[in-house]
Amino acid sequence: LAALAMAAKDEHAVTLDGVQIEIAGNIAKVKEAEKLVAMGGEAVGLLRSEFLYQDQASAPSEDEQEQAYRQVLTTLGERPLVVRTLDVGGDKPLSYLPLPKEDNPFLGERGIRVGLDKPAVLRQQIRALLKAANAGRLRIMFPMVASLFELKLAKQVLREEAEKLAIDISSIEIGIMIEVPSAAVMADVLAEHVDFFSIGTNDLTQYTLAIDRGHPKLAAIADGLHPAVLRLIDMTTKAAHAKGKWVGVCGGLAGEKDAVPILVGLGIDELSVSVPSIPQVKYQVRQLSQQACKQVAAKAMACADAKDVRHLMRDENTLLA
Numbered sequence: 001l002a003a004l005a006m007a008a009k010d011e012h013a014v015t016l017d018g019v020q021i022e023i024a025g026n027i028a029k030v031k032e033a034e035k036l037v038a039m040g041g042e043a044v045g046l047l048r049s050e051f052l053y054q055d056q057a058s059a060p061s062e063d064e065q066e067q068a069y070r071q072v073l074t075t076l077g078e079r080p081l082v083v084r085t086l087d088v089g090g091d092k093p094l095s096y097l098p099l100p101k102e103d104n105p106f107l108g109e110r111g112i113r114v115g116l117d118k119p120a121v122l123r124q125q126i127r128a129l130l131k132a133a134n135a136g137r138l139r140i141m142f143p144m145v146a147s148l149f150e151l152k153l154a155k156q157v158l159r160e161e162a163e164k165l166a167i168d169i170s171s172i173e174i175g176i177m178i179e180v181p182s183a184a185v186m187a188d189v190l191a192e193h194v195d196f197f198s199i200g201t202n203d204l205t206q207y208t209l210a211i212d213r214g215h216p217k218l219a220a221i222a223d224g225l226h227p228a229v230l231r232l233i234d235m236t237t238k239a240a241h242a243k244g245k246w247v248g249v250c251g252g253l254a255g256e257k258d259a260v261p262i263l264v265g266l267g268i269d270e271l272s273v274s275v276p277s278i279p280q281v282k283y284q285v286r287q288l289s290q291q292a293c294k295q296v297a298a299k300a301m302a303c304a305d306a307k308d309v310r311h312l313m314r315d316e317n318t319l320l321a
């Protein structure tokens with residue numbers, strides 16, 4: 001199976017009934033872009049920019065950042081690149097950007113909240129992105145957006161920096177992570193202000209089930225296939241599509257065998273997975289029909305809990321395989 005998947009890695013992932021799903025990869029370092037291209041990745045669905053300079057003691061300069069983005073865009077050629085602006089806080093400390101100690105860091109200064117609180121850092125990153133944009137197909141994404149006002153502030157920063165640099169941003173897609181339940185519930189409102197959503201199932205699961213994603217005892221039951229999470233994904237996708245916007249999934253669920261048929265059934269347009277999983281996920285999508293997957297997704301959303309969904313998928317996967 002792995003050999004078959006590898007042999008077809010450069011072909012698109014089109015379902016039996018003709019629906020093409022973009023299969024992208026998640027990267028954290030410049031070098032991984034080459035690997036992604038070699039594995040048949042059609043885009044970078046998530047560049048976790050907080051990891052680019054993770055090991056450095058001091059902050060990267062604007063030029064350094066620009067060069068990194070430019071290099072990834074050049075490697076990708078025609079393939080789009082989603083860069084997520086710095087997502088620090090919670091489980092992701094950054095040595096050169098110390099944050100105050102908090103009792104509940106996952107519920108505190110994280111993601112875009114840090115960016116808005118330290119606008120100089122966000123502005124610098126955005127300038128670097130804008131200056132690199134002409135090297136390829138850039139998409140900019142903001143993390144951990146919980147409310148429209150945060151998105152509006154972030155977009156304002158983007159517009160202001162673009163104006164100062166006299167860079168036309170009309171060809172740059174702007175999106176947000178959907179990883180907080182409030183954002184999923186309000187997706188219809190948020191969709192009017194973005195070009196795309198990317199669903200972060202790791203955090204969305206954590207915040208929906210109120211289980212710390214790294215909890216030594218509980219993390220194992222924080223299952224993204226919980227019907228509550230699936231219903232939020234469904235809500236998000238329907239709201240986005242109603243406004244003509246596309247939706248990706250870049251959390252761990254996107255690369256899970258049990259989850260792929262459900263996500264395809266929910267109408268997800270792009271799956272962004274770990275680079276080594278790209279050929280396998282493409283292969284799996286080619287065996288599916290979206291019509292059949294829609295029924296599977298409906299059944300999954302009607303389940304009482306994640307365990308029932310896992311059972312369902314054990315049966316369905318044998319049917320679908």
Ligand code: PEP
Pocket residue numbers: 046048087179199200201202203204250251252
């Ligand atoms: C997620 O939360 O699902 C996600 C993709 O972001 P990260 O894992 O980097 O928090």
Ligand code: MG
Pocket residue numbers: 179200202203
């Ligand atoms: Mg996240």
